Amino acid sequence: MLYLNFENLAKIGKTHGITRAEILAQGKLIEKYLREIESKNQGFYTIIDDKSQLQNINKYAKKVEGKYKDIVVLGIGGSALGTLCLKHALRYLPNKSKAPKLHIVTNIDPVKIKKIESDIDFKKTLFIVISKSGSTIETISQYLYFRQKCKDKKLKITDHFVFVTDEKEGILRMIADKEKITSFDVPKNIEGRFSVLTVVGLLPARLIGIKIEELIEGAKRIRDEFLKKNIEENTPFQLAAIQYLLAKKGKNINVLMPYSQELDFLSIWYTQLLAESIGKKGNGITPLRALGVSDQHSQIQLFNDGPNDKLIMFIEVEKLSENLYIPNSHPELKEFELMNKKISFNRLLELEKQGTEMALTHNNRPNITIKIPKVSEENLGELFMLFETSVAFLGEFYKIYAFDQPAVELGKKFTKELLLKEYL
């Protein structure tokens, strides 16, 4: 199970750090915040109890087993980023070689669309069209494009398309009902960026062989913590309190820095979650992506010696999915003597993380570590739920509604006006 270590915060003094006592003192707010969150009637932490969701996905997956070589997700933002994270985190796990290949069209860039078009075997491809509203212009455009390609190839639409959309409303729902296209419902009370543990993320995951029951198991453990009144037992609240207290001290950039290549895309998913939920009314925390050890040779200079405006959130993996030793292929050179000791890449990576952490702490740069045993379905489920629930608490700390994204609308409105002006 994941573990949050924040002891470095107490080592760097009052100005830039926070003591354990300060964090624990926030615990008195948990009950109130939980009541407020509950009153907002969001489904992201209860949907994981819904067994029918898994049953529906499994039933469909069994029905189409062996039928597809390529799965293409058509979506953008919250309809795609969780799946992108799952794909990259779990693609190196064993027994995945026979699974279909997953492609995710997260953009409308014609270069990307053409690339995916040329990579897939249409006759053996399933397109999963994901849009909660059913009207996202980017997703609809992608859908129109690939639907036309299938028609040109005389493929039966119902054999190659599945919709994930609202139960009742929207154009995708209408088409699905009319043409009897298989469809799944996105629950009304779950926003895109909180939907990775719904059919939005679970359906494509299941189709490429990810164990979705274990994702849910992990998520449940953290959800149960999230509901605890005692801060010592509530990791999501601890994390939110740390982020909030440090933002108040001017550290309103949060760097997510996993020391694991497989978790690199977790930061992309987290970016949307934090940015859209909390970035409101002049407030907010800016998420920043980094990757260990690579970014030691890129961003670490700035983190150590630039403006002291960041909280570094490391993710450490106890046991990486591979274990490799650094051989001494130059036994004749005294410069490489140390390499006779059979040091693993894994150990070197751990020690580099420790060295980096020590340097940041020495420079009074706040840093915490989320430790997970390994990169697995269970632990990813935990991480997803940890961040979702801590962001819900952050909304309460900031006294903002975390579950909308009103400032996205203005750009959409301007674009629509430009489109109509040009084409009508």
Add this chain to the structure above:
Amino acid sequence: MLYLNFENLAKIGKTHGITRAEILAQGKLIEKYLREIESKNQGFYTIIDDKSQLQNINKYAKKVEGKYKDIVVLGIGGSALGTLCLKHALRYLPNKSKAPKLHIVTNIDPVKIKKIESDIDFKKTLFIVISKSGSTIETISQYLYFRQKCKDKKLKITDHFVFVTDEKEGILRMIADKEKITSFDVPKNIEGRFSVLTVVGLLPARLIGIKIEELIEGAKRIRDEFLKKNIEENTPFQLAAIQYLLAKKGKNINVLMPYSQELDFLSIWYTQLLAESIGKKGNGITPLRALGVSDQHSQIQLFNDGPNDKLIMFIEVEKLSENLYIPNSHPELKEFELMNKKISFNRLLELEKQGTEMALTHNNRPNITIKIPKVSEENLGELFMLFETSVAFLGEFYKIYAFDQPAVELGKKFTKELLLKEYL
């Protein structure tokens, strides 16, 4: 040729914007700053005049033509990020299909190393080991690992390895000389993050078929601007002045947001360039990656309505490498009527960028656009040189030395101590 459009800055008022006059007033500093930069004796803007560099690379490339199917770059930070950018930006260009495949090991994560190991055909692989000092522990570990693999497979080391390192110093230089391994020199006065237009970036680029002469041509055009005393003719200085003036107004996060999937990795390269060069002594600008249109559905809420602490730097491509239309595959539905107008993904992407820009400007969020005609070698050369020279100017604005990275050392020192404690 690229073009910098900053007219939105004047539209958003004094508090968050800057007028054209304010920017031009900085022009009086150019001569002084150019003298100061010159006194630092950095080679990144003169190396592009060195014809022997291209000759050496071309000579080697012709010699090994057809010999390799896989090229593996072993490096980290500045030894890898420029190449990563080039690979992703130009991989979709025509006539690249027969070129060798380029793999870049930017990390010591065993999962990544194992993945590349299983992807390559060792007998047809060239490893390019890149470390200026010759002692970067991550690169050396990667080298020891793949050298051992080659030895195990009874491959001749000189057939499969090339070193890019210091002319005289370091362990890689010593090994190259002793074993007669082909090697190329990294010029002493060019830092890793400024080295993409030296053999560091050009050698792997040339081997996968990128036209390196054109990269250099583009770079030269901007270098010539960089040396001009008149701010109206000096785009790099304009950019640096804008970044500096806005940072002084509290916008010290710079978002690089290309509206082109192919340029997504330019932001990774730029991150190191800006972070390591300017993030010093409590000063600095934090680079942030974003991608159009994808990030409209992720970070735009924060940019529009979060803290007003960012400058958004769009990159717009006039003519993307593909041109695709959105067909109306539902002619029977009135909801899709607009799609009968033959709108292209390209045009939709442009209009979405315009809408996003208008919304940001409406919300008083400073934004500028760098426009390039297309994603090509020439334009990438321009972009590389634009950012390198503007960062050099930024160093002068901040009165810091932009060409070292002293705060990276402490973490390395702690790691080394941990290693020695554990293994000696």
